[in-house]
Amino acid sequence: MNALHRIGADTMDFRYTPEQERFRTEIRAFLRENVSDELRREIAVSGHSPGPLGKAFLRLLGERGWLGIGWPREYGGQGRSMIEQTIFYHELDLQDIHYGNLTITSLAMALMKLASEEQKQQYLSRILKGELEICLGYTEPGAGSDLAGITTRAVRVGDEYVINGQKVFTTGAHYASHIWLLARSEADAPRHKGLSVFIFPLATAGITVHPIYTMEGIRTNEVFLDDVHVPASAMIGTAGSGFHTAAIALDFERVFMGKYTKLRRNLDALMHECRQSLDGSAPPFDDPVVRDRLVGLHLDVERLRLLCLKSAWMIDQGQVPNAEASAQKVFASDLEQRLADEGIRILGPRGQLEYGSAHVPAHGHLAQSWLLSPMLRFGGGANEIQRDIIAQRGLGLPRA
Numbered sequence: 085m086n087a088l089h090r091i092g093a094d095t096m097d098f099r100y101t102p103e104q105e106r107f108r109t110e111i112r113a114f115l116r117e118n119v120s121d122e123l124r125r126e127i128a129v130s131g132h133s134p135g136p137l138g139k140a141f142l143r144l145l146g147e148r149g150w151l152g153i154g155w156p157r158e159y160g161g162q163g164r165s166m167i168e169q170t171i172f173y174h175e176l177d178l179q180d181i182h183y184g185n186l187t188i189t190s191l192a193m194a195l196m197k198l199a200s201e202e203q204k205q206q207y208l209s210r211i212l213k214g215e216l217e218i219c220l221g222y223t224e225p226g227a228g229s230d231l232a233g234i235t236t237r238a239v240r241v242g243d244e245y246v247i248n249g250q251k252v253f254t255t256g257a258h259y260a261s262h263i264w265l266l267a268r269s270e271a272d273a274p275r276h277k278g279l280s281v282f283i284f285p286l287a288t289a290g291i292t293v294h295p296i297y298t299m300e301g302i303r304t305n306e307v308f309l310d311d312v313h314v315p316a317s318a319m320i321g322t323a324g325s326g327f328h329t330a331a332i333a334l335d336f337e338r339v340f341m342g343k344y345t346k347l348r349r350n351l352d353a354l355m356h357e358c359r360q361s362l363d364g365s366a367p368p369f370d371d372p373v374v375r376d377r378l379v380g381l382h383l384d385v386e387r388l389r390l391l392c393l394k395s396a397w398m399i400d401q402g403q404v405p406n407a408e409a410s411a412q413k414v415f416a417s418d419l420e421q422r423l424a425d426e427g428i429r430i431l432g433p434r435g436q437l438e439y440g441s442a443h444v445p446a447h448g449h450l451a452q453s454w455l456l457s458p459m460l461r462f463g464g465g466a467n468e469i470q471r472d473i474i475a476q477r478g479l480g481l482p483r484a
Contacts, residue, residue, distance in 0.1 A: 098393065100171070107168055111150075111175045118144065119179060127180045128439045128448075132302045133259055134182040139214075142182055146214030151188055154399075159196060159208045166396040174345040186256065187211055187218045189340035191264055194333040197404070198321050207262075207283070218283065219256035221265035221307060222330060224249065229466045231266065231330060232275040236309065238267035238282065240316065240323075245269065245282065247290075247312040257293045257305040260286060264333070265309075270324045279326030284314040300455035334465055335409045339395045341464045342412035344388040347420055350453055351381055353446035354427045368430050377426055384419050391415060407478025410470035417460040417467060424454035 100108065118141070126135045134142065145151050154169030155161020176183050192211050195204060210216035227233035236249025247267055257263065263286050270278035286293070290312035296304045321329050355378055358368040368374045391412045395405045405412070427450040428435040439448035461467050475481040 098390070100167075104168060104171060107164075108171050108175060111172055114148070114150075115175065115179060115181070119181065124179070127182075132180075133256075138182045139259075142184055142214040142217075144214075145183055146212055149212075151184060151214060152212045155192075155208075155212070156196070159204065160212045166399045167393070170343075170392065170396045173340070173343065177343060177345045178349055184211065184214065184217055185340075186220065186337065187216070187260075190333050190337040191218050191220075193336045193399075194329065195320070197332060198329055202317075203283075203320065216262060217256065217260040218262045218264050219254055219260040219286075220333075221251040221254055221257075221263045223251060223253045225252050228253075229462075229469045232279070232327060234266060234268060234279070236265070236267045237271075238269040238280060238314075240269070243316050244313050245316060245318070247282070247309045247314060249309050251307040251309070253296070253304050254293075254307045255302070255304040257286060257307050258295065258303060262286060263291075263307070264320075266326050266330050269319075269326070273324055276327045277324050279330070280323050281320040281326040281329040282314055282318045283320060284312075284318045288312055288314065298459060300452065300459070302456070302459075332404055335404050335406050337464045338409035338413035338470070339392075339399070339405055341460065342388070342392065342395075342409070342416035344385055344392050344416065346449070346453070347385050347388065347416070347423055350423055350427065350446065350449050351378070351385055353449060354378070354423070354430070357431060357445045362431070362434065374430055377430075381419075381423055381426065384415075384422075388412070388416055388419060407474050410465075410473040411478065413464060414467045414470045414474070417457065420453055420460060421457035424450055424457050428454055 120137070123137045123141060126137045130138065149162060150172060152159070152161030153164050153172050154166045155163070157163040173183070173189065188211065192208060195207055199207070207216060211218075221236075222231060222234075224234050224236060226235065234249075236247065236251065238245040238247045245267075247265070249267065251265070254263070262283055265282050265284070266279055267282065268278050269280040272278070290310045292308040292310070294306040294308070296306060298304060320326075355369075358374060358378065361367050391408070395408055395412055398405045398408065427446075431445055431450070434443060434445055436451050436454075437444040437448065438451050441448070444451075472484075476483060
């Protein structure tokens with residue numbers, strides 16, 4: 085692992101190597117040159133849905149080869165380390181740039197491990213070009229954290245499957261080109277062994293997408309599937325392997341949900357505000373209680389950074405972080421809520437101002453984070469379920 089190299093018998097150096105620092109400088113120069121003020125405005129009001137400029141920028145990233153920095157060369161990537169891929173994610177996250185996100189960070193990684201060679205050739209090159217984005221079709225009105233309880237059916241008819249059912253909280257279904265869908269294909273098999281994953285275009289006949297808007301402004305969706313015909317070749321893996329396939333994809337998803345970059349950005353912005361005098365009063369930094377809380381948040385952001393480095397190192401070794409991914413996700417989502425709560429408490433009503441206000445502190449990131457953080461605690465699998473995974477698979481404790 086390049087960013088975590090031993091420099092002495094008892095000392096580890098967590099700094100990036102000179103080569104990795106040059107790489108980060110290169111990305112920053114690219115962003116300075118290519119991110120326009122119009123794109124920044126579109127991002128600020130888009131509710132995390134890429135608009136026309138965001139989609140065009142995604143294709144530009146693909147043209148420049150940026151999307152597959154850590155991918156193997158055999159799939160069109162640059163063959164660099166996951167640390168460098170992570171540096172790329174972090175630099176774009178700092179500016180809220182859309183880079184395909186879940187498609188790149190989770191589903192493409194799962195495709196490399198589980199898809200047939202034909203499927204890899206069919207999908208990975210288009211993902212790298214920024215032409216293909218995939219949304220997740222897991223959750224249903226009666227099944228969220230308990231994925232084995234889903235009722236969407238996929239019935240084999242000749243060389244096709246006919247799918248009927250409903251998905252909910254399908255974020256990205258209104259702009260993605262494809263859906264990665266979990267359905268029950270083996271009616272007589274035990275719950276966990278009767279599921280399969282399919283990937284197919286959202287433009288397939290029989291699919292209807294309805295919006296759901298969250299309090300933070302993010303659009304998610306309901307997806308209805310009525311007699312949707314997909315070829316049998318759309319199945320990832322074998323019939324009945326869907327729970328395992330979804331679990332691998334979720335492990336990658338949790339790693340990248342648990343990134344520390346935005347938390348560091350928000351904490352640095354909060355500390356900057358705390359050095360200022362608010363409404364003629366003493367700066368919050370003068371209060372020892374505030375300083376103590378900020379130090380605690382700083383320590384936790386650094387802990388999260390180390391968890392991120394460990395997960396990236398594991399992926400570089402060909403491993404899939406499991407309990408480690410759950411720990412990272414739980415720690416990051418809890419910390420985001422705590423940081424946002426503390427920021428709003430310290431800054432008072434001013435901390436609740438949103439982007440666009442002349443008096444908004446920290447570009448409105450704290451207010452945005454405060455509204456978003458509750459969703460992060462159950463997105464990608466509820467934190468309560470993640471704690472079970474940590475206990476059983478990470479610590480070897482018995483099931484309760």
